[in-house]
Amino acid sequence: MATTSTRKKGDRTDGAGGAGAPGGLSPLGWARWAWRILTSMRTALILLFMLALGAIPGSMLPQRVVSPDQVAQYYTEHPELAPWLERFFLFDVYSSPWYAAIYLLLFVSLTGCVIPRALAHLRLVRARPPKTPRNLGRMPYSARFTTDAEPERVLERGRSVFKRYRLERYGDSLSGETGYLREAGNVVFHVALLGLLVSLAAGYALGYRGNMLVAEGDGFANTLTSYDSFYPGVAADQDELAPFSFTLDSFDAKFVEDGGFSGQAESFRGEMTYKDHPGARERHHTLEVNEPLSVGGVQVYLLGHGYAPEFEVRDGEGEVVFDQPVPFLPRNGDPGQTSDGVVKVPDALPEGLGFEGVFLPTAQERTGEDGESELASVFPSPEDPAVTLTAYAGDLGMRQAQSVYQLDTSRMEELGASETLRPGDTWELPDGAGEITFKGYKDFATLQMTHNPGRLPALLSAALAVLGLLGTLFVRPRRAWVRASAGPDGRTVVEVAGLGKTESTANGQEFHRLATELRDRLREDPAADGPASSKE
């Protein structure tokens, strides 16, 4: 087929650039050779394949970026295997050195192969159609007819019939080419891929991500210390965070009440007031799962929702030493959203107090598997909230950094467990250690803030890639020729030929239509210049 043969002769050096290894070359020669190999298209494609293959283990094993808990769980389940996997960075595939190596090599390869192509294409865009071949009869499409019109007239007509083509006159013939947009689209697509790689890398390096839990009524100011966890990119400027702030005025979670989907989340909605910077005007935003707040180049997302029961604690001396809501984390996968948390009161006297608690949004007695009656939450919204607590007294070990969701009871003594507490209930601790009141609860939202400077460039590159792709795939580059020469009988012999340069142009319909049109027009009025104009 024409397509294949023109490709094989190849105006491009696509193969594994000079695959034959050069014997006895200078270092420079070797470097050139290596560069040619690296920037050959085959290498780029192999690297791309490796990028995809390398992504597979990351999709099968738990990843720290996605779910650190599952990684920890994997460690407990496969204590032998896990450290080995760790050695190959298989829990951090996408930030591992080997993945970065593939990525960087691909980047270099793609740059090396795409940029010269783009430049070559720039030259090509301005090039004239090549010389008319001698034997037009060999073209995939060729037609021949005779006419009374003069050869010059034929070529003039040819110009108007083949007006979509860029035309060049060579002696007794016209040589035309069209469909330049395909090459252009191809270059745009490949350059856009480069742009995408760069934007992704820039986003990772310069951006940051942080998580934060905010209860109803609480505020947040964008400083490093306000975050529960913070993940800066390698080159992120942590001292210059955008100076915005906001308050979560209210938060509302709705769940489907009955039917087969009972308990499924229906909507989460947070009303917030925010400011771009301390002196700015206050504005409002309704935060929902698909409605992040965009402020100061940072996106604030709603990730999850939970309850923060409010406690007031009096110590053994009768002083109120604690009075605030404490976020309890929902148990994974529990349809009733049973939540766990701890209350730490290190300043209580005579001894520090600590509580481990369970919050049940809709508490109900039911018979457990062992036949004992137990308390469980049957619905995720707080229809009948209750708390059970276990109290400890002693040293909370607060001098060490510790999680706010865990109580270190190694130096504490258990005081006992409470009855089920409803809002307003107070539990008197044994031995006059104090008392704790469950005052009520608030909703809290888990939020994620991300700053990713690569977002817009990535989007732009992606959009360009799609446009370029459409050009590459659907524009059909083709060449056409018209030759007019005087025949033996005094009539002019006209030859028309066409060549589709890609797979999808093999067919001659368009050429045939144009050839026929040329023939018809010449027959209509062999001596005129155009339908409307008079004879010259």
Added chain:
Amino acid sequence: MVYQLAAETAAEQDLASFSDHLIIAMIVAYAVALFLFALEAAYGRRTALKGNRLVPVGAAAPAAAGGHGGEASAAAGGSSTVDLDAAPAPGAGGGTGGERDGDDLSFSVRGSEPQASASRNVLGAIALVVAGVGFVLNLAQIVTRGLAADRWPWGNMFEFVVAISLCSVAAFLYAALRYQARYLGTFILLPVVLLLGIAARWLYTETGPLVPALHSYWIAIHVSAAIVATGAFMVSGAAAITYLLSHRTEAKRAMGERVAGIAAKLPSPELLDRVSHRFVVIAFPLWTFAIIAGAIWADEAWGRFWGWDPKEVWSFITWVIYAAYLHARATAGWKGTRSAWIGVLGFAALMFNFFGVNYMFSGLHSYA
């Protein structure tokens, strides 16, 4: 609203159960069409297909078709919108067959169309109609379900499968009418019926509301693009697999072996190869777009546009394989078996992305 389901009207419930009945009707229609197509493939006569319409080349005759040539005479076949169909397939396969016409315009077309033939008989035409009926039922099922649930009707695996079937069948009907690709019927309806069976038996979910993460107009954009692309990839995959079978038949024939049964009556490999390529060309940009739309949505819903979620990873892998497929054809000039295998591989990745990822890995994308 909280009481949405409780307050669901009787009409909505009727609609939901009507929609469920349609599932059965649609599967039956497809199965019957499949049966008839298989009969055609097995017992039809191998008939040459008309040239030039097999692949949509020059289909979009650019601009001004028939705008001039006021002189309508131009003798036989000389109208300005030329359909080469009209000319007795000019030396298909090469040679310089010529065709005298009116003002002695002679032309030759070489190497354009491989001689193509496929097994045909009247059952195939009936099958096509039945498949069309199945398509209408399928569409009705989706529409009624959407109305019953009062939302965009693809939010869970069951609904995805039904929608993918719709798109595959639509792509097939298009191919059948446009490129005479009726011979693909067996190969496309087989996976469709299987998928729908699996969906009805194991994936069925009653009509209901979506989780909040899916409350977005992006579901209409991202998921629709992915579903349409999947439908087109499915036609391409079916054609690629048929190609490989047909290629073997041809190889056996070349070795002098006798080939019997359906294998003997498969359409010619060149044709299948082209159809397969054509549908990748259609599906690939759509798939690219679907991935990008997904990234934009992920950016809105999860706070990052790319997070190496298993679904994202496998969409990417699928994309790379199909990109390699196009590359292999466009630049390496690979055709035939090697590129067909890449196509099959791509299709396998696509299916794995759909089933494997949803059931084997947990990620943000699991709505199963």
